[in-house]
Amino acid sequence: MSVTAQDVKALRERTGAGMMECKAALQETDGDPEKATELLRVRGQAKAAKRGERQAAEGAIGHYVHFNGRVGALVEVNCETDFVARNEEFLNFAREIAVHVASAAPRWVSEEDVPEDERARERVIFEQQADSDKPDDVRKKIAEGRLRKWLEEVVLLNQKHVNADRYESRTIEQLRADLSSKTGENVVIRRFARFQVGE
Numbered sequence: 001m002s003v004t005a006q007d008v009k010a011l012r013e014r015t016g017a018g019m020m021e022c023k024a025a026l027q028e029t030d031g032d033p034e035k036a037t038e039l040l041r042v043r044g045q046a047k048a049a050k051r052g053e054r055q056a057a058e059g060a061i062g063h064y065v066h067f068n069g070r071v072g073a074l075v076e077v078n079c080e081t082d083f084v085a086r087n088e089e090f091l092n093f094a095r096e097i098a099v100h101v102a103s104a105a106p107r108w109v110s111e112e113d114v115p116e117d118e119r120a121r122e123r124v125i126f127e128q129q130a131d132s133d134k135p136d137d138v139r140k141k142i143a144e145g146r147l148r149k150w151l152e153e154v155v156l157l158n159q160k161h162v163n164a165d166r167y168e169s170r171t172i173e174q175l176r177a178d179l180s181s182k183t184g185e186n187v188v189i190r191r192f193a194r195f196q197v198g199e
Contacts, residue, residue: 003027011036017181041178058085059190062094064102070197073101076190084183093179093187099162100172101192106156109189114155123147156189 003026011022011033017040025043029035059078066072077094084090108114126143134142152158157173167175172189180187 003031007031007033011040041174041181058082059188060085060091060094062091062096062098064095064098066102071102071195073098073192073194075101075192078188078190079183080185084185087183090179090183090187093175096161096163096175097156097172097189097192100159101156101194103162104156104159105194106159106192107154109156109191111151111155111158114151119147122150126150156192 003023007026008019008022011017011026012019014033014037017025021040021043022036025036025039026033029039057078058081059076062073062075062077064073075094075098077090077097079085079090123143126146127139129146130139130142132139157176158171160169160171161167161175170178176187176189
């Protein structure tokens with residue numbers, strides 16, 4: 001299938017990937033822009049993982065205070081250069097993560113941040129909640145499934161962005177990897193603080 005320059009340009013504008021990457025993705029997917037976008041995302045996330053080893057010492061603080069003034073959040077998002085740190089898309093990402101934190105109230109940034117004693121306590125609770133008539137190995141599998149679900153609820157990177165329509169029900173980690181792919185830099189959500197009046 002022949003891919004036109006217009007197709008490549010449209011995909012490039014949509015994904016921020018390079019011209020040659022867009023052309024190759026379109027050729028591999030028989031010109032299907034949706035499949036090509038997904039292919040580029042997969043490849044972009046792989047590239048983002050490689051960038052994860054590079055130091056991210058620049059960045060910005062994203063902030064959000066809800067209109068009623070009772071809930072707010074601060075988020076530190078880091079990148080490698082001050083050029084990217086001043087980029088409008090990067091600053092918007094930091095703010096959107098602050099909006100999400102204020103609304104979704106995650107407890108930790110990544111799964112690695114979850115203390116082992118917290119995991120163990122939740123695992124025990126989930127095992128005890130499992131049907132006692134089931135064999136031990138089945139109860140353990142049920143508990144592991146519930147633990148995985150719990151981690152999706154309390155870990156920022158595992159959560160789907162609260163504005164599901166705008167972000168196509170993508171997780172914070174997927175959005176972070178997309179931005180990393182577009183900027184060509186390691187993007188790290190370093191930490192956050194959420195404030196609520198009366199808490």
